[in-house]
Amino acid sequence: MHVDRYAPSPTSDLHLGNLRTALAGWLLAKAAGGQWLMRVEDLDTARVRAAEGVEERQLADLHSLGLDWDGGVVRQSERLAAYRDAVARLQTYECYCTRREIAEAASAPHGDGYRPYPGTCRDMTEAQRAAKRATRPAALRVDAGGASCTVLDAHAGEVTGNVDDFVLVRGDGQYAYNLAVVVDDIAMGVTHVTRGADLLSSAPRQAWLTRALGGTPAAYAHIGLVTNARGERLAKRDGSVTLGDLFTRTSADVLAMLTASLGLGPCRTTEEALGAMPGDQRFFSGAVWDGGQLVAVSATSRMSMT
Numbered sequence: 001m002h003v004d005r006y007a008p009s010p011t012s013d014l015h016l017g018n019l020r021t022a023l024a025g026w027l028l029a030k031a032a033g034g035q036w037l038m039r040v041e042d043l044d045t046a047r048v049r050a051a052e053g054v055e056e057r058q059l060a061d062l063h064s065l066g067l068d069w070d071g072g073v074v075r076q077s078e079r080l081a082a083y084r085d086a087v088a089r090l091q092t093y094e095c096y097c098t099r100r101e102i103a104e105a106a107s108a109p110h111g112d113g114y115r116p117y118p119g120t121c122r123d124m125t126e127a128q129r130a131a132k133r134a135t136r137p138a139a140l141r142v143d144a145g146g147a148s149c150t151v152l153d154a155h156a157g158e159v160t161g162n163v164d165d166f167v168l169v170r171g172d173g174q175y176a177y178n179l180a181v182v183v184d185d186i187a188m189g190v191t192h193v194t195r196g197a198d199l200l201s202s203a204p205r206q207a208w209l210t211r212a213l214g215g216t217p218a219a220y221a222h223i224g225l226v227t228n229a230r231g232e233r234l235a236k237r238d239g240s241v242t243l244g245d246l247f248t249r250t251s252a253d254v255l256a257m258l259t260a261s262l263g264l265g266p267c268r269t270t271e272e273a274l275g276a277m278p279g280d281q282r283f284f285s286g287a288v289w290d291g292g293q294l295v296a297v298s299a300t301s302r303m304s305m306t
Contacts, residue, residue: 001034002029002032002192003035004193006038007038007184009040010041010048011044013244014062016226016241016242019061019065019243020287021194021195024223026067028221034191035070038071041181042055048077064251065270066255074184080175082183086183090168090213094121094132095120095139095165117165119164121141122165139171141165142168147208148163149161149204149205151203153200154219154220155281155284159200159204160204163208166205179209191218193220193221194223197223199222200222222284225286226288234289263280282297285297
């Protein structure tokens with residue numbers, strides 16, 4: 001069965017780009033007769049506490065668009081024991097490098113800003129580690145042994161990437177994103193992952209970890225981002241970009257705009273959108289938010305919000 005999941009972090013309201021990706025994942029899952037699961041990625045407790053009420057608004061926004069999920073909501077903050085057990089099954093080592101040290105030693109960053117770790121702390125002696133422990137807390141990295149991994153993406157095709165010794169547990173004790181999402185996807189039975197194209201470079205790393213933990217890597221669909229007119233990732237400063245901002249429009253109006261940008265035409269219900277599947281290449285392409293209009297990157301037509 002096709003099982004996908006949507007996994008927002010409850011630190012800010014969902015903007016049009018987030019909602020567009022959620023809709024794409026929901027449509028792919030439902031068109032295949034599968035399930036669309038919900039996971040709240042709330043491990044960054046300080047940021048979550050500072051964003052009171054955001055989780056409730058995120059779930060309400062999805063529901064208002066007709067994006068209902070199967071089963072209950074999984075919260076990462078309730079799964080710490082599972083992450084601890086997964087770390088214990090992997091070959092790891094302590095790392096004392098600062099971000100600045102990694103930036104100075106590592107190769108050029110990926111498109112998502114991630115800098116592959118050059119392995120500085122891998123071969124430290126126990127005496128060297130003991131000296132470092134006295135200066136700063138250690139992060140815990142997986143020893144990937146210079147591996148590489150290939151994943152299959154619905155739009156990009158086969159994508160191969162080197163797997164660096166990435167962080168599993170941060171220096172402050174928080175479990176890292178790359179660990180938590182893999183452990184959760186395995187536990188939830190996820191077979192397909194639909195998410196933003198900015199995360200494509202992390203897919204080989206996560207697929208490798210999935211195999212290392214005894215799971216089967218998911219099939220991926222990385223959806224183009226929504227940007228502003230300057231080509232920058234959509235943000236609050238770009239104006240009316242959340243459902244709350246677009247209060248003068250109905251949820252059906254917003255859904256029609258989103259489906260049009262995915263190449264499905266202006267569908268005012270999710271049932272209508274399902275009937276328009278599979279659409280065309282605009283489904284995987286990005287879109288531009290410009291002057292109150294959402295413009296599919298590969299399309300010439302616009303659906304105005306004015």
